Amino acid sequence: MTIDLKGRVAIVTGAGGGLGRSHALALARYGAKVVVNDLQPAACEAVAAEITAAGGQALPWACSVTDRPGVFAMVEGVIAHWGQIDILVNNAGILRDRTFAKMDLEDFELVLDVHLMGSVNLTKAAWDHMREQGYGRVIFTTSSSGLYGNFGQSNYGAAKMALVGLMQTLALEGRKFDIRVNCLAPSAATQMTEGLYSDDDLKGLSTDLVSPGVVALASENAPTRTILLAGAGAFEQAHISMTQGIHLGAVADAADRIEDQWERISDRASEQVPASGAAQYTHEVNHPDRAREGALNAA
Numbered sequence: 001m002t003i004d005l006k007g008r009v010a011i012v013t014g015a016g017g018g019l020g021r022s023h024a025l026a027l028a029r030y031g032a033k034v035v036v037n038d039l040q041p042a043a044c045e046a047v048a049a050e051i052t053a054a055g056g057q058a059l060p061w062a063c064s065v066t067d068r069p070g071v072f073a074m075v076e077g078v079i080a081h082w083g084q085i086d087i088l089v090n091n092a093g094i095l096r097d098r099t100f101a102k103m104d105l106e107d108f109e110l111v112l113d114v115h116l117m118g119s120v121n122l123t124k125a126a127w128d129h130m131r132e133q134g135y136g137r138v139i140f141t142t143s144s145s146g147l148y149g150n151f152g153q154s155n156y157g158a159a160k161m162a163l164v165g166l167m168q169t170l171a172l173e174g175r176k177f178d179i180r181v182n183c184l185a186p187s188a189a190t191q192m193t194e195g196l197y198s199d200d201d202l203k204g205l206s207t208d209l210v211s212p213g214v215v216a217l218a219s220e221n222a223p224t225r226t227i228l229l230a231g232a233g234a235f236e237q238a239h240i241s242m243t244q245g246i247h248l249g250a251v252a253d254a255a256d257r258i259e260d261q262w263e264r265i266s267d268r269a270s271e272q273v274p275a276s277g278a279a280q281y282t283h284e285v286n287h288p289d290r291a292r293e294g295a296l297n298a299a
Contacts, residue, residue: 003219006031009082010218011074013065013122014092016043019141019188019207021050023089026211027218028056032087035059035078039092065092065118075125085126087137087218090119090163100154108155115141115159120166127179136179137218140167142227143185147238160185164227164240171225172276180224182217185238186210187231209233241271242280247289 010027014020016038024034028051036048036058044060051058059081063070078085094114096107119140130136145153146160164183171181189205213230216222227238245265248254258265274280 003030003215003221005087005215005218008032008086008218009035009078009084010087010089011035011037011061011078011085011122011126012089012091013037013118015047015089016040017047019186019210020089020091021047022207022211023091023214024058025051025054026208026215027087027089028054028058030215031056032218033057033059033082035061035074037061037063037065037074037092039064065090065121066113068121071118071121072125075122075129079129084133085129086133086135087139088122088126089139089141089214089218090122091141092118093141095153095156097152097156099152103155108158111155112159112162115156116162116166119163123166123170130174130179131177134177136174136177137222138167138170138174138179138181139214139217140164140181140183141186142167142183144187144229147185147227167227168225168240168277175224180217180222182222182224182226182228184210184213184217185227185229186213187229204232206232239273241268241273242283243268244270244272244288247284247287249290 005027008031010032012020012024012027012034015024015036020038024036024047028034034051034056036044038044039062041060041062044062048058048060059078061074061077063074065071075085092114094111096111098107123138140163142163143156143160144150145157146164149157167181167183174181187205188207188210209232210230213228213235217228229236229238243266246261248257251257
C-alpha cells in the first residue's frame with residue numbers, strides 16, 4: 001500500500017454502521033487514528049472495538065451532527081486527546097422521502113439540517129485548527145440525487161447539491177493552507193436504501209467497495225474540488241461545467257434569440273470547468289462571439 005495515514009487523525013460521522021463504518025475501518029487499515037461518531041453510543045463503541053481488535057486506534061464519540069455545541073465539544077476533545085485533526089469524513093445522513101407535493105416542510109428542513117448543516121458544523125469546528133496546522137482533508141458526501149435528481153427526494157437532493165457548492169468554495173479558501181476539500185457520491189446498499197431498490201439492484205453494492213475512494217481523498221496526494229463517484233468497485237468523476245454558449249449583447253429581441261438558439265447554447269463540444277465562480281463573468285465579458293464580431297466590424 002502506497003498510501004500511508006499513520007500519524008493522521010480522522011473523524012467519521014455516521015460511523016456506527018453502513019458506509020460510515022466501512023470508511024472508519026478502511027481509514028484505520030491505512031494507519032489513521034479514527035474518531036467513530038454516531039448518534040448511538042453502542043454503535044460507536046462497537047465499531048471502535050472492531051478497529052482496536054484489528055490493531056488500530058479508535059475513539060468512540062456519540063453526538064448528533066445537528067448538535068452544534070456537541071460537535072464543537074467533540075472536536076475540542078479529540079484535539080485534547082490526540083493533539084490534532086487531519087481528516088473529516090462528513091457521512092451522517094437521513095432520508096425523509098416523499099414527493100414535493102406531499103412533503104412536510106419540517107421534513108425538508110430536517111434533511112437539510114442533518115446533511116448540510118451537520119457537515120457545516122463539523123467542518124467549521126475543525127477549520128481553524130486545520131488552517132493553523134497547515135493541513136486538512138475534508139470529504140463531503142454528496143449524491144447522484146443532488147447531481148442529477150431523483151423522484152421523491154427534493155429535500156435530499158437539495159442538501160446534497162448544496163454540499164457541492166460548499167466544497168467548491170472551501171476548496172478555494174483552504175488551498176493556501178493545504179486543506180483539500182472534495183465530495184464523494186456513493187452508490188451502496190445501506191439502511192438508507194432499504195425498500196428503495198430491489199435486492200437485484202443492490203447486488204454488488206457493498207459499502208466496502210466505496211471506501212477506497214474515501215482513503216484516496218484522505219491521502220496526502222488527494223486532489224481538491226473533485227466530485228468522486230463510487231459504487232460496485234467503479235469510480236468516476238462528475239463535473240459542474242459551462243458550455244461556450246452565445247453572445248447576444250444588448251439587443252431588443254434577446255429572449256427570442258435565446259429560444260431560437262437553445263441547441264447552440266447547450267452544445268457541449270467545447271465546455272469547460274470554471275476555476276471559480278468569477279470565471280463565468282470573465283467568460284461572458286470576453287466571449288469568443290464578441291471577438292469575432294469585433295474582427296468582422298474592423299474588416
